Structures are given as C-alpha cells and as structure tokens.
Amino acid sequence: MDPILAATHADPYPYYAQLRAEGGLVFHSQLNVWVASSAQAVAAVLENPVCHVRPSNEPVPHAIANGMSGKVFGQLMRMNEGERQRCPRSAIAPGLKGIDAQEVEALVGARLITADAAGLYNAMFRGPACVMAALLGYSPAQGRAISELTRDFVACLSPLSTHTQLTAAHTAAEQLSGYFVELLEDPDNHSPLLSGIRQRFTGGTPEMLIANLIGLFSQTFEATAGLIGNAILTLIKNPSVLREPAQIDDLLAEVQRFDPPVQNTRRFVVAPCEINGISLKTGDVILVLLASANRDPQLNNTPDAFMLDRPNRRSFTFGAGHHQCPGQNLALSIASATLRQILKKKPVLERLSWDYRPSLNGRVPVFSDTRQV
Numbered sequence: 619m620d621p622i623l624a625a626t627h628a629d630p631y632p633y634y635a636q637l638r639a640e641g642g643l644v645f646h647s648q649l650n651v652w653v654a655s656s657a658q659a660v661a662a663v664l665e666n667p668v669c670h671v672r673p674s675n676e677p678v679p680h681a682i683a684n685g686m687s688g689k690v691f692g693q694l695m696r697m698n699e700g701e702r703q704r705c706p707r708s709a710i711a712p713g714l715k716g717i718d719a720q721e722v723e724a725l726v727g728a729r730l731i732t733a734d735a736a737g738l739y740n741a742m743f744r745g746p747a748c749v750m751a752a753l754l755g756y757s758p759a760q761g762r763a764i765s766e767l768t769r770d771f772v773a774c775l776s777p778l779s780t781h782t783q784l785t786a787a788h789t790a791a792e793q794l795s796g797y798f799v800e801l802l803e804d805p806d807n808h809s810p811l812l813s814g815i816r817q818r819f820t821g822g823t824p825e826m827l828i829a830n831l832i833g834l835f836s837q838t839f840e841a842t843a844g845l846i847g848n849a850i851l852t853l854i855k856n857p858s859v860l861r862e863p864a865q866i867d868d869l870l871a872e873v874q875r876f877d878p879p880v881q882n883t884r885r886f887v888v889a890p891c892e893i894n895g896i897s898l899k900t901g902d903v904i905l906v907l908l909a910s911a912n913r914d915p916q917l918n919n920t921p922d923a924f925m926l927d928r929p930n931r932r933s934f935t936f937g938a939g940h941h942q943c944p945g946q947n948l949a950l951s952i953a954s955a956t957l958r959q960i961l962k963k964k965p966v967l968e969r970l971s972w973d974y975r976p977s978l979n980g981r982v983p984v985f986s987d988t989r990q991v
C-alpha cells in the first residue's frame with residue numbers, strides 16, 4: 619500500500635491511521651512527496667499561502683499543454699492562484715450557493731432512473747452533469763450531449779490517461795467551448811444562475827468565463843458520482859443503517875466524511891515555509907490526505923464509527939481555505955435527490971458488484987449486475 623494506491627483500495631483507513639501515527643506530515647521517499655495525514659497538518663497545508671495548487675514550472679501538465687484541454691485547464695480557478703482564481707470564483711461561487719434544493723429535486727425527478735447497474739451508472743455519472751446543464755439553461759438533449767463530452771474532457775485531469783483519451787479530451791474541450799459560446803449568445807436564455815454569474819464576472823476574458831463554466835461540469839462529474847456510489851456501497855455493506863428515506867441527508871453527510879469520493883489533493887511549495895515544525899523548501903510536493911484527516915480522532919470523536927446523527931461532524935472532503943469547494947451544497951442536493959430516486963425503485967443492492975475507477979485520488983465505484991445472491 620502507498621498513499622496513492624490507498625485511494626482505490628478496499629479499505630485504506632487502517633493504513634491512514636498508521637500514517638497519522640508516524641507523524642502528521644512525513645516524507646514518503648518512494649513517491650518523493652510529503653504526505654499530510656493528520657487533521658492539523660492537512661488544515662495547515664490548505665491554509666498556507668505558499669502551498670499552491672500547481673507547480674510554478676508547470677502550470678499546465680506537459681501532456682496536455684499543446685491542446686485545447688490544456689487551454690481550458692490553464693484558466694480554471696481550481697488550477698490557479700491570485701486574481702486568476704479570485705476573479706472566476708467571485709462570479710461563480712455565490713450562484714452555486716444560492717441553488718434551491720427543491721429545484722434540483724425536480725430536475726433529478728424528471729430523469730428516468732432504472733435500478734440495474736446501467737441505470738446506476740447513468741444516475742451517478744450522467745445525471746449530475748444534466749442537472750448542472752439544466753440550471754445553466756440548456757435543453758435536456760444538450761445536457762445529455764454535454765455530460766458525454768464532460769466524460770471525455772475529464773480525462774485531461776488524470777495523469778493515468780492514455781494518448782487516445784487525451785486526444786478525445788482536446789476534441790471534447792473544443793466542443794464544450796462551442797456549447798458555451800452558443801449559450802452566452804442565446805437571447806432566450808433565462809437561467810438566473812447564468813445571468814448572476816455574468817453580472818458578477820467583471821475583469822476576466824470570455825475564454826476565462828467559458829473555461830470555468832466547463833470547470834463546473836468537470837468538478838461535478840466524478841466527485842458527485844463518487845458520493846452517490848459510496849452511499850450505495852454503505853447501504854450494500856450495512857443495509858439497516860438507513861431506516862427511512864427522511865434520513866438520506868444524514869446518510870450522505872456521514873458518507874462524505876467516512877468514505878469520501880475525493881481522497882486526496884496536492885499542493886506545491888513555492889517558497890520556503892514551516893508546517894507543523896517541519897521545514898519545507900521551494901519545489902516540494904505535498905500529498906494532502908483529506909480522507910485521513912476526516913478519520914483523525916483530533917477532528918471527530920470515535921472517527922471510525924459510522925453515525926448518522928454524529929454530533930459536531932467535521933470534514934475535509936470538500937477541501938478548506940481559499941480553494942474550498944464552492945459546489946458542496948449543490949453536490950449534496952444532487953446526491954440526495956438521486957439517492958431518493960434510486961431507492962424508490964427498490965434496487966436489489968446485494969446483486970451488485972463493484973470496482974473503483976482507476977484513479978490517483980478519486981474513490982468512485984462503478985457497479986455491475988454480476989454478483990449472485
């Protein structure tokens with residue numbers, strides 16, 4: 619096991635506990651990265667202004683730098699610091715916060731969900747992007763096309779992607795960009811979310827706005843699928859945990875802490891600094907184990923117990939500091955509405971088997987119908 623393999627391991631949590639016991643911030647010589655595993659170290663790294671989201675000598679990964687997906691990547695708030703982060707974020711984050719859970723419920727409810735593995739795949743991966751598309755004013759058909767393109771585009775975010783996947787990601791970035799050019803020119807668009815974002819977006823270029831609208835889809839795609847999937851896994855492993863549908867929000871609140879879809883993120887040190895009494899130098903890389911911090915007894919009492927009614931729950935699943943996820947409420951609303959629809963169909967969960975999607979940081983199960991009961 620190592621801290622990256624842990625993300626898709628069947629049970630990485632004892633290993634994370636071992637890492638915390640070795641010290642909250644420890645150098646991993648095989649991976650050549652610092653590993654922050656305690657809640658204190660994770661918080662300190664995420665709050666530190668010289669720990670950046672990208673290395674200064676490679677703002678865009680070399681593998682995609684010469685294509686359209688690299689152009690989009692280079693303008694995402696998620697991948698920038700300073701004004702290039704603040705400008706799109708100040709336009710977009712307030713809009714995401716204000717989305718009404720009932721509107722999300724209605725959009726999810728309008729989609730056809732079936733209880734087999736193919737239906738779950740659609741509900742987890744296509745559904746959330748279709749909700750995002752509808753909120754921005756796209757038609758259902760456009761939403762479906764955009765969710766397919768998002769699947770191709772997100773390949774550019776993973777170092778595991780092949781050359782063929784990266785070529786498809788560039789094409790998808792071109793097409794997504796075309797969809798947004800059309801959306802921004804459409805006089806009949808009445809999306810309050812989009813008009814609020816446009817009003818607040820001052821000082822950036824149209825390309826920056828479009829890149830960050832594409833970013834809403836890529837950020838939604840895997841993480842929200844993972845939250846829904848990990849909630850289903852919890853119900854497979856422990857069917858009695860949910861006594862009534864009214865507890866779905868409590869279930870998701872605990873699942874996101876207990877078994878998060880985003881297990882880790884990274885930071886790149888751009889100036890010498892000291893964290894938890896340890897001196898770090900320019901160029902150091904820190905792997906920030908969000909999922910481990912959630913299980914730190916310093917953060918949550920009896921952290922390895924799964925408790926729907928956990929008092930004072932604390933979690934790093936959605937990050938912290940100035941890059942903290944602005945889509946948290948929306949993700950939880952989409953996941954809650956989706957899970958409610960799935961459970962209404964009374965799926966035979968024991969029949970499902972699953973594998974985690976190959977990833978260095980995502981814990982996203984994909985289900986199949988093969989298991990015998």
Ligand code: HEM
Binds near residue numbers: 834
């Ligand atoms: C369960 C679902 C989700 C999880 C676990 C999640 C998690 C995260 C995390 C950990 C970060 C911070 C990364 C870092 O600091 O290195 C982040 C950033 C971000 N997330 Fe989410 N996210 C989820 C869903 C969403 C959704 C639905 C949206 C948009 C609609 C969204 C939009 C963003 C954006 C734009 C950022 C970058 C913010 C910035 O850099 O200022 N996320 N997310």
